[in-house]
Amino acid sequence: MPSQKFLVPVGSLLLVLAAYYFYRWAGVAIAVSALVMWLLLHFSRMMQVLKRTTNRPIGYVGSAVMLNAKLQPGMTLLHVVAMTRALGARQTEKDVQPEVFRWTDGTDSHVTCTFVGGKLAQHALFRPAGDALPPAP
Numbered sequence: 001m002p003s004q005k006f007l008v009p010v011g012s013l014l015l016v017l018a019a020y021y022f023y024r025w026a027g028v029a030i031a032v033s034a035l036v037m038w039l040l041l042h043f044s045r046m047m048q049v050l051k052r053t054t055n056r057p058i059g060y061v062g063s064a065v066m067l068n069a070k071l072q073p074g075m076t077l078l079h080v081v082a083m084t085r086a087l088g089a090r091q092t093e094k095d096v097q098p099e100v101f102r103w104t105d106g107t108d109s110h111v112t113c114t115f116v117g118g119k120l121a122q123h124a125l126f127r128p129a130g131d132a133l134p135p136a137p
Contacts, residue, residue, distance in 0.1 A: 049082045059089025059102055064109040068125040071113065075120040077101075080113060088113065 012035055019027030061067050061084045070083060077099075081087060088101025097116060104110040113123045 056086040
């Protein structure tokens with residue numbers, strides 16, 4: 001995450017400078033237009049994900065076991081919210097690192113996810129004791 005804070009602005013600036021060097025002001029206009037389009041695409045995706053979460057209860061997921069199977073370290077919070085189609089129930093104070101969110105399903109199983117800098121650091125599945133499978137015949 002810290003490298004992205006510097007690489008994206010520096011890369012954008014280098015793109016604009018290269019466009020000016022090779023194509024003068026027409027190149028700058030195209031480069032700036034491309035950067036604005038890129039920002040609008042990310043903003044549009046974020047708004048679409050958040051729009052899908054509006055009618056779902058906070059912290060609910062259809063199956064905590066399936067969510068646990070799909071999670072991978074390094075995923076962004078936006079990606080996890082898009083997978084669950086629901087905002088996670090916050091378990092920590094606001095603006096405190098690491099952030100911990102929980103998603104629970106109908107069987108009271110839940111997945112607790114820890115995000116550091118907006119990226120998934122670890123996750124844990126909890127299943128109640130009553131979820132034991134019946135013995136095989």
